[in-house]
Structures are given as C-alpha cells and as structure tokens.
Amino acid sequence: xxxxxxxxxxxxxxxxxxxxxxxxxxxxxxxxxxxxxxxxxxxxxxxxxxxxxxxxxxxxxxxxxxxxxxxxxxxxxxxxxxxxxxxxxxxxxxxxxxxxxxxxxxxxxxxxxxxxxxxxxxxxxxxxxxxxxxxxxxxxxxxxxxxxxxxxxxxxxxxxxxxxxxxxxxxxxxxxxxxxxxxxxxxxxxxxxxxxxxxxxxxxxxxxxxxxxxxxxxxxxxxxxxxxxxxxxxxxxxxxxxxxxxxxxxxxxxxxxxxxxxxxxxxxxxxxxxxxxxxxxxxxxxxxxxxxxxxxxxxxxxxxxxxxxxxxxxxxxxxxxxxxxxxxxxxxxxxxxxxxxxxxxxxxxxxxxxxxxxxxxxxxxxxxxxxxxxxxxxxxxxxxxxxxxxxxxxxxxxxxxxxxxxxxxxxxxxxxxxxxxxxxxxxxxxxxxxxxxxxxxxxxxxxxxxxxxxxxxxxxxxxxxxxxxxxxxxxxxxxxxxxxxxxxxxxxxxxxxxxxxxxxxxxxxxxxxxxxxxxxxxxxxxxxxxxxxxxxxxxxxxxxxxxxxxxxxxxxxxxxxxxxxxxxxxxxxxxxxxxxxxxxxxxxxxxxxxxxxxxxxxxxxxxxxxxxxxxxxxxxxxxxxxxxxxxxxxxxxxxxxxxxxxxxxxxxxxxxxxxxxxxxxxxxxxxxxxxxxxxxxxxxxxxxxxxxxxxxxxxxxxxxxxxxxxxxxxxxxxxxxxxxxxxxxxxxxxxxxxxxxxxxxxxxxxxxxxxxxxxxxxxxxxxxxxxxxxxxxxxxxxxxxxxxxxxxxxxxxxxxxxxxxxxxxxxxxxxxxxxxxxxxxxxxxxxxxxxxxxxxxxxxxxxxxxxxxxxxxxxxxxxxxxxxxxxxxxxxxxxxxxxxxxxxxxxxxxxxxxxxxxxxxxxxxxxxxxxxxxxxxxxxxxxxxxxxxxxxxxxxxxxxxxxxxxxxxxxx
Numbered sequence: 001x002x003x004x005x006x007x008x009x010x011x012x013x014x015x016x017x018x019x020x021x022x023x024x025x026x027x028x029x030x031x032x033x034x035x036x037x038x039x040x041x042x043x044x045x046x047x048x049x050x051x052x053x054x055x056x057x058x059x060x061x062x063x064x065x066x067x068x069x070x071x072x073x074x075x076x077x078x079x080x081x082x083x084x085x086x087x088x089x090x091x092x093x094x095x096x097x098x099x100x101x102x103x104x105x106x107x108x109x110x111x112x113x114x115x116x117x118x119x120x121x122x123x124x125x126x127x128x129x130x131x132x133x134x135x136x137x138x139x140x141x142x143x144x145x146x147x148x149x150x151x152x153x154x155x156x157x158x159x160x161x162x163x164x165x166x167x168x169x170x171x172x173x174x175x176x177x178x179x180x181x182x183x184x185x186x187x188x189x190x191x192x193x194x195x196x197x198x199x200x201x202x203x204x205x206x207x208x209x210x211x212x213x214x215x216x217x218x219x220x221x222x223x224x225x226x227x228x229x230x231x232x233x234x235x236x237x238x239x240x241x242x243x244x245x246x247x248x249x250x251x252x253x254x255x256x257x258x259x260x261x262x263x264x265x266x267x268x269x270x271x272x273x274x275x276x277x278x279x280x281x282x283x284x285x286x287x288x289x290x291x292x293x294x295x296x297x298x299x300x301x302x303x304x305x306x307x308x309x310x311x312x313x314x315x316x317x318x319x320x321x322x323x324x325x326x327x328x329x330x331x332x333x334x335x336x337x338x339x340x341x342x343x344x345x346x347x348x349x350x351x352x353x354x355x356x357x358x359x360x361x362x363x364x365x366x367x368x369x370x371x372x373x374x375x376x377x378x379x380x381x382x383x384x385x386x387x388x389x390x391x392x393x394x395x396x397x398x399x400x401x402x403x404x405x406x407x408x409x410x411x412x413x414x415x416x417x418x419x420x421x422x423x424x425x426x427x428x429x430x431x432x433x434x435x436x437x438x439x440x441x442x443x444x445x446x447x448x449x450x451x452x453x454x455x456x457x458x459x460x461x462x463x464x465x466x467x468x469x470x471x472x473x474x475x476x477x478x479x480x481x482x483x484x485x486x487x488x489x490x491x492x493x494x495x496x497x498x499x500x501x502x503x504x505x506x507x508x509x510x511x512x513x514x515x516x517x518x519x520x521x522x523x524x525x526x527x528x529x530x531x532x533x534x535x536x537x538x539x540x541x542x543x544x545x546x547x548x549x550x551x552x553x554x555x556x557x558x559x560x561x562x563x564x565x566x567x568x569x570x571x572x573x574x575x576x577x578x579x580x581x582x583x584x585x586x587x588x589x590x591x592x593x594x595x596x597x598x599x600x601x602x603x604x605x606x607x608x609x610x611x612x613x614x615x616x617x618x619x620x621x622x623x624x625x626x627x628x629x630x631x632x633x634x635x636x637x638x639x640x641x642x643x644x645x646x647x648x649x650x651x652x653x654x655x656x657x658x659x660x661x662x663x664x665x666x667x668x669x670x671x672x673x674x675x676x677x678x679x680x681x682x683x684x685x686x687x688x689x690x691x692x693x694x695x696x697x698x699x700x701x702x703x704x705x706x707x708x709x710x711x712x713x714x715x716x717x718x719x720x721x722x723x724x725x726x727x728x729x730x731x732x733x734x735x736x737x738x739x740x741x742x743x744x745x746x747x748x749x750x751x752x753x754x755x756x757x758x759x760x761x762x763x764x765x766x767x768x769x770x771x772x773x774x775x776x777x778x779x780x781x782x783x784x785x786x787x788x789x790x791x792x793x794x795x796x797x798x799x800x801x802x803x804x805x806x807x808x809x810x811x812x813x814x815x816x817x818x819x820x821x822x823x824x825x826x827x828x829x830x831x832x833x834x835x836x837x838x839x840x841x842x843x844x845x846x847x848x849x850x851x852x853x854x855x856x857x858x859x860x861x862x863x864x865x866x867x868x869x870x871x872x873x874x875x876x877x878x879x880x881x882x883x884x885x886x887x888x889x890x891x892x893x894x895x896x897x898x899x900x901x902x903x904x905x906x907x908x909x910x911x912x913x914x915x916x917x918x919x920x921x922x923x924x925x926x927x928x929x930x931x932x933x934x935x936x937x938x939x940x941x942x943x944x945x946x947x948x949x950x951x952x953x954x955x956x
Contacts, residue, residue, distance in 0.1 A: 255269050
C-alpha cells in the first residue's frame with residue numbers, strides 16, 4: 001500500500017478571495033529556531049513543540065526524530081527536498097536525527113545547516129529553506145504543520161502575523177487590529193486583498209487597524225525586505241454570507257447528484273448538520289465562491305438524518321463533459337462529495353496506467369487541494385445485455401473469492417472479464433470481489449474505504465465493472481461485493497466534516513464513534529446505532545444492487561456493528577443490539593432485492609447454557625455467515641489430527657452447527673488466512689520419512705483429500721483464488737496486504753493441474769440435487785479421528801467419502817447406506833458392497849468419494865478413469881506407494897492374456913512402458929523402475945486384453 005493520504009486545511013494559506021465565514025490567522029508554527037536570524041553557516045537549535053501543528057506526537061512517549069532536507073535554488077517545488085539526511089529511511093530513523101526531550105512535549109536538535117545536510121558542504125547551491133517533519137521511532141506517528149503540511153523554516157529574514165491570532169466570526173465593516181513582526185529590521189508592507197494598507201521602513205513590528213468590508217474571504221499579506229531577501233506571510237479574515245432556508249426540490253435525490261434538463265443542470269445535496277454555510281466550488285465557477293454557489297439549507301438541517309441537508313443547483317453544464325468540484329464548509333474545509341461516483345486524487349491517479357483507465361480526467365492542479373468529486377452530466381447509461389440471470393440457490397453456492405490486484409497482472413476489470421472461462425470451467429458460480437469502492441492509495445486490499453459510491457479507478461472504469469458483472473451473469477455466475485461498513489479512513493468526507501484526517505472524529509460526528517467499542521476496529525469506527533449511519537449504510541446497500549446489478553454483499557467485520565462495549569473474550573457472545581441492527585439491514589436489503597445474498601463476516605459463539613447462539617438466530621432470520629475452517633483443514637492436511645475437526649463446516653445437526661438453513665459459507669482458505677499448501681510444505685508432519693507431508697506432491701495430494709471432504713458436506717463453499725492450484729506463497733510475503741506473485745504457470749504443473757481437476761470434479765458433484773436436499777446425512781470428522789467419513793443420501797444419489805489423514809496405514813469400518821455396486825467418482829473404479837459395514841485399509845493420504853450410481857466427470861480433466869469392471873477384476877496395487885527407486889505392480893488376471901504396464905503423467909502422456917508379456921491367469925507382479933522420474937504424481941496403467949485399470953503412484 002502507498003502511504004495514506006494526509007491533507008487538510010493547508011489550502012487556507014494560499015486561497016484567494018471568496019465568500020467564507022470566520023477569521024483565521026496564520027497558524028502558530030510548531031517549530032522555533034534559535035537564533036531567529038541565521039544563515040546556512042550559523043549553528044542553530046531547532047525546538048519542536050509536539051502540541052502544535054497537527055499535534056500528531058502530542059501524546060507520544062517514545063523517542064522523537066526529525067526528518068529533514070533543504071529547499072535550494074535547484075528545487076523544482078516545495079516537495080522537491082534536496083540533501084535529505086536519511087533519504088531512504090523514513091521508517092528507520094538514525095541517531096543523527098534523534099532529538100533531545102526537554103520536557104513539556106518539547107524536543108530540540110542542534111546543527112549547522114551547511115555541514116549537517118549530506119553533500120551540501122561541497123555544493124554551491126543557495127539554501128532558501130529548511131524542510132522538515134517529525135516522527136516516532138518506527139516512522140509513526142508523524143508531527144507536521146496544521147492540516148498535516150510539511151514544515152518550512154526560512155533562512156535569513158522571516159516575517160509572521162502575531163494578530164489576529166484566533167479564529168473569529170466578524171460582520172462586514174468590522175475593524176480588526178493587525179500586527180506583523182520580522183526577525184530583523186526590514187521594510188514591512190501590509191496588503192488587504194492586494195491593496196496596500198500600511199508600510200513602515202527599518203522596523204521589526206508593523207501594526208494597523210484594518211476595516212473588513214468584503215463578504216467572504218479577505219486575504220492579508222505582510223511582506224518584508226531587508227535589502228537582500230523578501231519574506232511574506234499570509235492570514236485570512238472571513239465574513240459569513242446569509243444562508244437561505246428552502247426545501248429540497250421535488251424529484252431531487254436526498255443525497256448526492258441529481259441531473260436535470262438533459263444534463264445541463266445538476267442538484268447537489270449534502271448532509272452536514274450544525275454547519276453554518278457551504279459553497280460548491282468547481283470547474284463550472286472557476287473554483288470561486290459566489291452567491292450562485294452558496295448552498296441552501298433545509299428547515300430541519302440540524303436534527304433530521306433523513307432530511308437535514310444542504311443543496312444547490314448548478315446550471316450551464318455541457319452534457320458529456322466532466323466537471324471537478326468540492327464543497328467548501330464554513331470557509332475552512334474543502335471536501336469531496338461523499339455520494340459522488342468518481343473522485344480525482346492528486347497523489348495516486350498518476351500511477352494508474354492508461355490501459356487500465358483510458359482518458360482519465362486530469363486533476364485540477366493549482367486550483368484546489370485534496371480529493372475532488374466529479375460531475376458527469378449527460379453520461380450515456382450502460383446497456384445491460386443479460387436481463388434474465390437466475391442466482392444460484394444458497395445450498396449450491398460455490399464462491400470464488402479474489403483480489404483483482406493479485407489475480408490478473410493488469411489488475412483491471414477488462415482482463416478479469418477475459419479470464420472468466422477459467423473460473424467458469426472450475427465450476428464456481430459466485431465471484432466475491434474484495435472491496436472495490438474507492439479506498440486509500442492504489443495497491444490495497446480495499447479495507448481502508450473512503451468513498452462508498454465510487455469504484456476505485458485502479459481497477460478500471462465503472463462501465464468496465466458493469467461489463468464484467470454483465471458477462472458474469474451471462475455465464476451463470478453471480479457477483480458479490482465485499483463491503484466495509486464498519487469503518488472509514490480519515491479521507492472520508494464524513495470523518496473530516498466533524499474531525500480530522502489524522503486524529504479522527506470529534507464527539508459531534510453524526511456517523512462515527514470517537515473510539516471503537518470493540519477490539520478489532522481500524523481507522524474510524526462507524527456508529528450503527530446512529531440514524532445517520534443507518535440511513536447512509538442503506539443508501540450504499542441500495543446503490544450497488546440497483547446501479548451495478550450486483551447479487552449481494554459480504555459485510556466485513558459484521559461483528560463490530562454494535563455500540564455495546566466488548567473485549568476479545570466477549571466480542572463473539574450473543575448481543576441483542578447487534579442482532580437488531582443486522583435484522584434492520586437485512587430487512588432493508590431484502591426490500592430492495594429479495595433474492596440477493598446477505599453474507600456476514602461474523603464468528604459468534606455456539607449455544608451454551610448461558611449463551612444463545614447468535615449465528616443460529618441470524619441464520620434463521622435469513623442471513624448467511626462466513627464459516628472459517630482454515631485452521632481445522634490445515635491441521636488435517638498437515639496431519640496433526642488433534643486440531644482436525646471438520647464438523648463445523650456443516651450447517652445442520654449430526655455434529656454440525658444445528659442451523660435449520662444452509663446459511664454458512666464454509667472455507668478452507670480466504671484472503672485473511674494462511675495458505676494450506678504453504679503450511680504443508682513448511683510445517684507438515686515428517687514423522688514418517690517414507691511419507692513426508694512437506695514434500696510438495698504429497699502436500700498437494702492431501703489438499704485433494706481435504707477438498708473431497710470440503711465439497712461433499714452440504715451447504716455453500718468458498719474458495720480463495722488459486723487455492724485450487726495449491727498456491728504456496730505465504731500470506732505474509734511482501735507484508736500481509738502487499739502484492740503477491742500471480743502464478744498462472746501453476747496450471748501447467750501436472751500435480752497442481754490434478755488438484756484443479758479434482759476441485760472441478762468435486763464442484764460438479766456438489767451441484768447434484770442430493771446435496772441441496774439430503775434425506776440422510778452423517779459425518780465422522782472429529783479431531784484425533786484419522787479415517788474421516790461422510791455419508792449423504794438424497795432422492796436419487798448417495799455419496800460416501802472416506803479418507804486417511806494420518807501418515808501411517810489405518811484400518812477403519814466404513815458404513816455405506818446400501819449394498820450393491822458403488823463407484824469411485826474420481827477414478828471410475830467399482831466397489832462391490834455386500835454388507836453396509838465395510839472394513840477398509842487405507843494408505844496414508846488415501847481417499848475416495850463413492851457414489852451409488854456412476855456419474856460422468858467434467859470433460860477434459862486429467863483424472864484417471866477405468867473400465868466398468870476393472871477394479872473388481874484386476875485388484876491392481878502398487879507397493880510401496882509413495883515410492884522411490886522401484887515399486888512392485890501387483891495384480892490378478894482372470895484369464896491368460898497379454899499384459900502391458902505403462903507409466904503416464906497426469907496429462908495422459910505415456911513416459912515409460914514395460915515390455916508386453918503374455919501371462920497366465922492368477923496373481924502377477926512386475927518390478928517397475930522409477931529411476932529418472934521426477935518427484936510427483938503419476939498414473940500406472942495396466943492394459944490386459946480389452947480391459948484396463950489405472951492407479952496413482954506418488955514418486956518421492
């Protein structure tokens with residue numbers, strides 16, 4: 001992720017005249033220098049007061065460091081620092097940057113500029129300013145100027161205002177006392193809105209009474225000249241306008257943008273209770289305040305969350321042209337529209353490739369600062385081509401969760417749309433996109449949201465997003481959005497309206513808590529007991545369902561939607577207020593679209609004598625909940641049986657959750673969990689040297705076994721991207737949320753492709769009607785159980801899954817629902833069952849999925865399929881298996897015939913073959929050399945007459 005954006009009130013120092021509402025003097029700098037007059041060869045002491053500026057270090061108790069460079073004649077802008085002391089180590093300060101704590105939140109550092117800054121002593125550059133910020137031992141928190149600006153100190157002459165010294169509201173015609181000072185004697189000149197009002201030569205102080213007659217913003221500038229250097233300082237005097245009260249026009253949206261008259265006009269509406277006045281500034285009025293740009297307020301602006309708003313109509317727009325705009329609130333704060341559908345970002349837009357977002361509108365540099373909104377009058381509506389899409393039933397959902405950034409190299413919707421065949425072929429019928437609404441920075445997981453109605457441009461245009469959803473629906477795939485309504489970053493306009501980018505919301509914020517009542521929140525916590533927050537959240541819910549035709553939401557950190565104070569221990573316990581909040585949101589979502597998916601990331605405790613099962617209450621009401629089985633399945637694949645209880649992946653009774661509806665979405669991996677194969681290879685059981693789970697091929701095979709149990713439990717399932725290929729890069733590679741390698745070459749690896757095809761076949765099996773409506777179901781999946789089993793019976797199909805999760809041979813009794821012929825679904829082998837109770841001996845990692853009738857697997861898989869009678873006739877076995885060096889191929893021939901043994905890779909290509917031999921009926925055995933075969937999974941095929949049988953062989 002990029003460093004979070006930090007911006008705030010610094011624009012006041014340079015904003016030109018306009019209509020605003022208070023007096024604001026130049027802020028007191030958090031830095032002072034002794035001596036006050038110095039050059040680059042003067043020994044100086046800098047004193048930093050952590051309580052001033054943004055006060056970012058006011059409550060910090062660790063060591064404080066300066067981060068500093070200089071502005072010279074070679075600097076191209078104020079941000080172009082030269083000779084930075086520690087240019088690549090912002091997060092790792094050095095001893096040279098450490099400051100001395102002198103108490104009372106003040107810190108000092110002493111040096112001579114020309115020798116302190118690297119390379120400056122041998123340079124002929126002219127030093128104009130020292131540039132600096134301050135930070136803690138690990139680079140945070142940061143101490144900066146007001147509005148999170150960098151701090152600059154002029155060399156030589158410096159001037160400043162000492163009064164007015166506080167924010168004040170004045171009426172037109174008010175006389176104010178103005179005093180300016182210089183650090184050495186100079187000619188001081190004072191101007192008001194560009195007109196000189198006072199001047200005095202050879203002085204360090206200038207005083208004058210100035211009458212303010214102009215409405216809006218009045219700019220005071222003091223300039224000093226000592227014969228060599230000119231220095232200036234700016235202050236502003238603000239006079240409020242008269243606000244009109246008027247109802248929102250009929251037909252206008254309560255919040256956001258309403259386009260009128262074919263796109264030549266637009267009504268903008270903003271909720272901002274208890275504010276004094278608001279202007280709209282933008283390209284349609286050259287970023288100037290004016291009477292036409294002054295918003296009207298509704299009569300109930302301070303009390304009613306549903307109607308308490310400000311609004312303005314902007315006329316004279318050109319349809320098809322985009323316009324950048326902001327709101328100027330109380331003359332002090334510029335914010336983007338929280339309901340806008342596109343923002344422009346001066347820091348991050350420049351890193352978005354043109355191929356991802358063609359013709360991206362340029363940021364209005366020099367006109368404003370901070371994030372800006374975009375109007376798009378007369379924009380053509382997207383034409384949807386798929387209008388009859390039927391969402392998969394909940395019981396049949398197979399969700400494929402992905403992060404666009406780490407799934408396709410171009411990180412855009414267009415490329416993802418072109419890649420849908422891969423997901424469709426796998427069999428997933430729901431795609432869950434990690435958050436795609438506007439978030440901080442570019443390369444981000446998306447859980448740092450700032451704007452909820454604007455798709456983040458790093459992934460492409462909004463029409464490309466719609467085209468992706470449209471194509472998904474054409475292919476029978478639903479689209480679920482991960483949405484983060486628990487918190488927002490400081491870049492949210494709703495945080496900034498009543499708070500600060502850095503320090504967060506203030507107590508009067510209508511939407512946010514000043515601190516989270518639970519232990520898992522990040523950024524700024526939303527208060528879902530507030531009517532303002534409820535209303536806003538419902539608008540977000542409605543918007544994406546209607547505007548983008550999405551099929552539902554995965555609500556991040558749903559357990560945080562409560563004002564009841566919680567600890568880590570009590571967080572999952574039953575909370576009636578949280579239940580009530582979610583019932584309200586669920587009812588609203590269903591009122592908008594009653595077949596959409598409401599999925600909560602919430603992991604409540606199960607029922608006990610004193611604790612109602614909140615998950616069951618929410619499920620019974622109609623909500624779906626994430627089911628995290630990552631630890632359980634990974635313990636099973638690594639063969640640590642004590643933690644391998646897989647029961648809770650089942651929504652019903654028989655050792656499951658005992659919910660009445662298939663409303664759990666179970667997963668072995670998600671974006672937030674470590675990858676199974678990574679842990680198999682790093683931590684797998686090595687107690688049996690002949691069956692080492694850390695061997696990649698063995699680990700992948702054990703993932704196949706895990707998938708067999710995962711997909712043959714009834715209920716919705718979720719797969720994390722590339723889990724079907726055994727992705728083995730740690731979640732913590734490049735930092736937890738950092739970019740991960742996109743390894744499409746995995747699909748070409750025979751072992752990984754076999755895992756993919758196993759997933760594919762099992763997903764196809766899962767979609768059989770028996771799994772949606774089983775008439776009988778039992779499972780033996782508890783921890784410390786080596787041979788795990790599942791038995792499911794439906795109206796037309798029964799399925800038995802059995803697997804040995806141990807690293808040694810195990811014998812177990814397996815119960816089949818009925819006698820007769822059963823079919824190994826993945827290999828095609830038959831199994832004759834004469835008694836429903838069968839004793840089975842299983843090699844480590846051996847598993848099977850038996851079906852009561854023969855089913856056809858998806859075409860094109862690499863999975864072995866044998867003739868209908870082969871298993872019963874030949875009794876083919878490989879000993880040892882896994883093997884290294886040689887293995888013995890043992891089998892029985894019912895009649896004398898010519899037998900041929902071939903070794904194939906998982907693509908079906910023959911890579912080794914024994915000479916055909918005429919053999920008599922009865923038991924036979926042949927030694928098969930494995931020399932020269934790379935470790936991995938192979939198929940050993942016995943061809944005898946017109947029949948064949950294939951067995952899998954794992955070569956170490």
